Amino acid sequence: MTASENPSYRLSQLDALESEAIFIIREVVAELERPAMLFSGGKDSAVMLHLALKAFAPANLPFPVVHIDTGHNFDEVIEFRDAEVTRRGIRLVVGSVQEAIDRGEVAEERNGSRNRIQTPVLLATAEKHDFNALMGGARRDEEKARAKERVFSFRDDFGQWDPKNQRPELWNLYNARIHHGETIRVFPLSNWTELDIWSYIRQEKVALPSIYYAHEREVFERNGMLFGVHEFCQPRENEPTFTETVRYRTVGDASLTAAVRSNAFDIDDIVAEVAATRVTERGATRGDDRVSEAAMEDRKKEGYF
Amino acid sequence: MDLLRFATAGSVDDGKSTLIGRLLFDSKSIFTDQLEDLERTSVARGSEYTDLALLTDGLRAEREQGITIDVAYRYFATPRRKFIIADTPGHIQYTRNMVTGASTSDLSIILIDARKGLVEQSRRHAFLVSLLQVPHLVVAVNKMDLVDWSQEVFEAIREEFSNYAAKLNIADVSVIPVSALTGENVVTRSTQMDWYEGPSLLHHLENVHIASDRNLVDMRFPVQYVIRPQSAAHHDYRGYAGQIAGGVVKVGDDVVVLPSGLPTKVTAIDAPGGPVEEAYAPMSVVIRLEDDVDISRGDMICRPHNQAIVSQDVEAMICWMGDSPMRAGMKFGIKHTTRSARVLVKDLYYEMNINTLHRNQGAAELNLNEVGRVRLRTTVPLLADEYHRNRLTGGFILIDETTNATVAAGMIVGVQ
Numbered sequence: 001m002t003a004s005e006n007p008s009y010r011l012s013q014l015d016a017l018e019s020e021a022i023f024i025i026r027e028v029v030a031e032l033e034r035p036a037m038l039f040s041g042g043k044d045s046a047v048m049l050h051l052a053l054k055a056f057a058p059a060n061l062p063f064p065v066v067h068i069d070t071g072h073n074f075d076e077v078i079e080f081r082d083a084e085v086t087r088r089g090i091r092l093v094v095g096s097v098q099e100a101i102d103r104g105e106v107a108e109e110r111n112g113s114r115n116r117i118q119t120p121v122l123l124a125t126a127e128k129h130d131f132n133a134l135m136g137g138a139r140r141d142e143e144k145a146r147a148k149e150r151v152f153s154f155r156d157d158f159g160q161w162d163p164k165n166q167r168p169e170l171w172n173l174y175n176a177r178i179h180h181g182e183t184i185r186v187f188p189l190s191n192w193t194e195l196d197i198w199s200y201i202r203q204e205k206v207a208l209p210s211i212y213y214a215h216e217r218e219v220f221e222r223n224g225m226l227f228g229v230h231e232f233c234q235p236r237e238n239e240p241t242f243t244e245t246v247r248y249r250t251v252g253d254a255s256l257t258a259a260v261r262s263n264a265f266d267i268d269d270i271v272a273e274v275a276a277t278r279v280t281e282r283g284a285t286r287g288d289d290r291v292s293e294a295a296m297e298d299r300k301k302e303g304y305f
Numbered sequence: 306m307d308l309l310r311f312a313t314a315g316s317v318d319d320g321k322s323t324l325i326g327r328l329l330f331d332s333k334s335i336f337t338d339q340l341e342d343l344e345r346t347s348v349a350r351g352s353e354y355t356d357l358a359l360l361t362d363g364l365r366a367e368r369e370q371g372i373t374i375d376v377a378y379r380y381f382a383t384p385r386r387k388f389i390i391a392d393t394p395g396h397i398q399y400t401r402n403m404v405t406g407a408s409t410s411d412l413s414i415i416l417i418d419a420r421k422g423l424v425e426q427s428r429r430h431a432f433l434v435s436l437l438q439v440p441h442l443v444v445a446v447n448k449m450d451l452v453d454w455s456q457e458v459f460e461a462i463r464e465e466f467s468n469y470a471a472k473l474n475i476a477d478v479s480v481i482p483v484s485a486l487t488g489e490n491v492v493t494r495s496t497q498m499d500w501y502e503g504p505s506l507l508h509h510l511e512n513v514h515i516a517s518d519r520n521l522v523d524m525r526f527p528v529q530y531v532i533r534p535q536s537a538a539h540h541d542y543r544g545y546a547g548q549i550a551g552g553v554v555k556v557g558d559d560v561v562v563l564p565s566g567l568p569t570k571v572t573a574i575d576a577p578g579g580p581v582e583e584a585y586a587p588m589s590v591v592i593r594l595e596d597d598v599d600i601s602r603g604d605m606i607c608r609p610h611n612q613a614i615v616s617q618d619v620e621a622m623i624c625w626m627g628d629s630p631m632r633a634g635m636k637f638g639i640k641h642t643t644r645s646a647r648v649l650v651k652d653l654y655y656e657m658n659i660n661t662l663h664r665n666q667g668a669a670e671l672n673l674n675e676v677g678r679v680r681l682r683t684t685v686p687l688l689a690d691e692y693h694r695n696r697l698t699g700g701f702i703l704i705d706e707t708t709n710a711t712v713a714a715g716m717i718v719g720v721q
Contacts, residue, residue, distance in 0.1 A: 009553060009585040010516055013308035013387040018577050019589035023548040026530045026589075030602055030643070054577050055589075058542060059534035140378045147377045166375065167711045168401050168626050170408040171700045172548070173640050177709040191389055193380045280336045 014200055021048070021188040022055045023172060024151060028133050028186050029055075029062050031176035035133035035186075036093065036126070038305065039065035041081035042251040043208055044137030047197055048188055050206050052135075053088065064091035066134070068122045070114040071098035072232040072254040080209040095125030112232075115253050119303045123159040132178065135186045136305045141193045142281070145297035152176055153185040159303035161185075185305065194249075194281050198274050202267045213270070214247045214262045225258035249281045306382070309515060312391040312406035312439070313414045314430045320447045321416050324485035325379060325392055328507060331492035334381035376406050385511040395426050400659070400674035401626040403433050404714050408700065411515045412441040414506075419452045419482070423465050425660045431466070432659050435473035436622060436676065436716065438693055440518040442470075442478045445506060449498065450484040456500040472662065474693075477513075481506050519586050520695050524552030524560075525613060526606040527642035527688070527698070532591055544575065544591035545600055550642065550697040551690075554592065554606075555583040562598055563605045563688045564615045570595040586697075603644035605688040605698075613688045613698060619648075619681045620719035622657075623671070627705060627712030630670040633679075637712065638704035641687050648703065652680040678718070692716035 011019065025048075028035050037052060039045045049065065056062055067081060085092040097114050100106045105124070106117040126134060140147045150166050152174040167175050176184055189197070201208065219226045219242065220235040226246060227233050232255040235241055246259035247270075264270040313321050329335045335343075379390040391406030393399065407413055415430045417423060427444075434442050444466055452458045463480045470478055482490060482501055489495040492507045504512070529547035534540075554560075558571045573593040574584050584590045592606060600606075607613055625631050631650065639648045656668035656677040671677045692699030703713035 008516065009519075009521055010307060011588065013306050015577070016308050016587065019548060019587055022577060022589040023529070026546055027643075030530045051577075055546070056532060057575070058536075058539045059532050060536070141380045144377075147379065148375050163375065168405045168702075168714065170405055170702055170711075170714045171697060172409075173700065173702045175640065175702060175704055175709070175711045177638070177704060179709065191378070191380070193382070193387075195382070196387075278333075278337045280338055 014196060014203060017192055017196055018051065018054075018200070020172075020191065021051045024174070024186065024188040025052050025055045025135065027174055027176070028135060028184075031174075032133040032178075032184065034129075034131050035063045035135065036066045036129070036131040037063060037135040038067070038137065039081065039085075039092070040067055040251070041077040041084070041209055042137070043197055043201065043212060044139065044189060046084070046206055046208055047192075047200055048135065048137040049084070049090075050204060051188060061088070061090050064093050064129075066093045066095065066125060066129075066131070068095045068118045068125065069097060070118050070253045071096065072114055074209070074211055074230075074248075074251060074254050076211045077209045077251055080207070084207070093125065093129055095121045097121050100124070113253060113256050115256065116299060116302075116304075118253075119159075119299065122305070123303050126159075126183065131183070133176070133184045133186055134305075135188060137189050138187050138305055139189050139192050139194075139197075140187075145300055149187065149190070149300075151187055151190050153187065154178070155183045155185055155303065157181040159183065161300045161303070163297065163301070195271070195274050198267070198271045202271055209251065211248045211251065214245050214265045216243055217246050217259060218242070219244045219246060219259060222258075226261065227258050228254075230254050306385065306387060307515070308387050308389065309412065309510060309513070310389045310391065310410050311412040311414060311510065312393060312403070312410040313416070314393050314395045314403045314406070314433075319395070319416045319418045320485045321392070321395065324414075324416060324445065324447065324483070324491065324506075325390060327485045327488055327491045328390075329379065329381050331488055332381055332383055332507065376402050383507070383511055388510065395430065397426075397429065397660075397674060400429070400433070400676075401624065401714075403430065404437060404624045404626075407433055407437040407439050408696070408714065410437075410439050411518060412443065412510070412513060413439045414443045414445055416445050416447050417462060417466070419446050419448045419455075419458055419462065422462050423469065427466070428469055429659050431470055431473060431475070432662065435475050436624070438474075438696060438716075440476055440515070441513055442475050443506065443509060444478065444480040445485075446480065446482045447485050449482045449489065449495075450487050454482075454489075454495075454497045456498070459498075459501070479503070479509055479513075481509065520551040521553055521585060522551075523611055523613075523690065523695060524554050524558075524606075524608050525550040525586075525690070525695065525698050526554060526592060527644070528600055528602055528604045528606065529643045530602060531600065542593075543597070544593050545606065546589070546591045547643065548589045549584060549586040551586050551695045552608075552611075553583055553585040554590075559609055560594070560606050561609050561612060562594075562600055563607060563613060564686050565598070565604075567596070567598045568609060569598055603642070605642065613690055614720040615686045615688055616720040617683045617686050618651075618720070619683065619687060619689065619717055621679055621681060621701070621715040621717050622676060623679055623703070623713045623715045624676050625671040625673060625713050627710065628673060630672045631713070632670045636706070638706050639681075639683060639687075639701055639715075640704065641689065641701035642698055644685070644687065646687070647684045647706075648681045650679055651682050654678040654680070679715075681715075687720075689717050689720055691718060691720070
């Protein structure tokens with residue numbers, strides 16, 4: 001919506017969130033010399049990148065994007081990631097969990113999930129490239145520990161989050177001052193909900209990987225969730241496979257991100273579906289958050305996004 | 306659909322978390338997996354009913370100790386509005402959290418336990434709402450079920466609060482009787498309190514008029530970042546990016562750039578959706594100017610006949626948030642709009658007792674969570690308005706230059 005179409009000078013909530021996020025992204029670049037933005041190819045990071053491009057247009061993006069590649073990927077998402085950075089002329093830095101395992105820097109966890117071990121790879125990648133600010137697409141509505149996080153979230157020399165000792169965040173005055181070795185995580189989408197993200201994708205026609213839209217896929221059921229049969233996600237003996245029309249609500253590590261039954265083939269269908277859903281996106285699709293009440297808090301303290 | 310940001314403040318037992326849980330639950334903003342999680346946790350703790358309060362406690366320590374430590378943000382939407390709740394703890398030791406939550410809020414909810422009436426904490430919350438100039442206040446008189454839905458009890462509390470609020474500067478106050486536990490008057494009108502003719506809490510939140518809260522008169526554009534593409538296609542492009550902090554700006558407007566005072570004209574405005582003829586607070590835009598004047602981050606674009614004050618001497622109320630006390634003579638970093646500088650605390654005039662409103666003129670220092678009036682001298686001029694005219698050009702933070710911690714929230718009350 002443009003101002004001239006809005007004689008009452010009132011921003012819609014989506015436009016207000018957009019302006020807030022653009023302000024935050026510009027503030028990072030103005031205050032911190034060596035920022036980078038996480039870009040996994042997922043919907044939240046696609047929206048964040050879209051906002052970042054707007055924030056500096058017609059200039060190029062003044063920072064690189066970073067992907068921590070667990071090696072457990074959906075092919076469609078990696079293809080999308082590469083196509084996006086090529087199309088827009090953006091520098092992509094990849095931190096590879098597989099390479100870190102091969103070098104003996106991290107050890108594969110017994111359950112095969114690489115969610116937790118991507119954290120040391122993220123920290124090492126940031127250190128290697130000397131990034132002092134990392135922007136991420138995490139939202140406060142996703143999870144209860146994230147609900148407590150600041151927009152500018154201070155991390156110590158070890159990349160750790162101390163939830164009880166956070167900087168007060170007043171008005172739109174973000175304190176970005178850090179000592180050498182410390183970093184700031186920044187969350188421009190803090191105040192967005194899943195429905196805001198999808199509504200914005202519709203408004204702005206943001207491109208996404210195809211797996212977010214309904215398609216037929218060979219799946220099996222585990223812990224009440226539907227997992228697509230995948231190189232890194234194989235059914236056990238007692239888990240029969242079948243073909244189902246599904247889509248992905250979130251895109252994470254392919255070994256533990258579940259699909260949901262859906263007939264949402266286009267963006268209008270998805271907005272309607274998300275508006276009506278009664279289960280949170282993480283509850284519906286993430287095996288990793290089901291470990292304990294405080295699983296996310298514990299991972300965040302270690303430096304997880 | 307527009308956006309309403311509101312803050313709640315309250316303590317463990319006045320039902321704040323239950324009220325928020327009730328708003329989320331009755332507006333169908335709690336998801337089934339969250340509810341199952343709550344039910345499991347409630348049963349595990351031996352609770353007889355699903356404890357909606359558990360929904361708002363995000364950190365391990367909070368869930369274990371049954372307390373709220375920090376500001377938590379919650380989101381819900383109705384067909385009319387999207388809401389962002391800044392849920393803050395109410396105890397005096399968390400004043401800085403309440404101030405933080407109030408700083409961005411359009412509205413604040415103060416909970417009062419109907420059995421106890423106004424307590425010290427209620428007065429403190431009302432004072433902070435006034436100090437932070439939150440435009441709307443709702444006093445929710447809770448636990449009406451425990452006083453037999455008594456109109457007399459409610460009216461007595463309402464009168465006592467009105468008498469107290471008269472000493473403060475609060476524009477709009479509504480008092481609503483509710484029971485967060487049973488849901489009466491939270492989302493739907495109560496059937497137990499026929500004597501109450503006002504709206505339910507949610508109805509009020511959906512309809513309270515916030516459009517005129519923004520200052521659309523005084524155009525203020527703090528320059529955040531200068532966009533100069535290093536490319537052949539945009540060789541001569543030079544745009545000033547920022548978020549409009551007040552007023553309306555149009556293409557063709559005569560403007561001045563502070564602090565230099567150089568006059569120029571707006572030639573183009575690029576909004577997130579493309580070029581526009583006019584833009585207004587709080588839009589993030591890029592403004593292009595007719596003259597190639599020297600402008601950098603921290604400068605401000607205003608109208609020639611309506612300018613921010615340019616001064617190095619600032620009178621302010623501050624809420625101290627540092628662990629060690631503040632005294633006159635100390636130096637700090639300051640961040641005000643997009644401008645950063647250093648300040649010297651020239652004077653601490655008084656510390657204000659935020660429970661009694663008594664001014665302690667002899668105070669030698671301000672301790673954590675204390676509020677006081679100070680005079681500051683800045684290394685470079687600030688481009689400022691009084692806080693009551695514009696929260697974004699009147700608010701600032703102080704930063705400890707050794708630890709980099711945010712140690713104070715400041716509200717400008719006068720500029721020399």
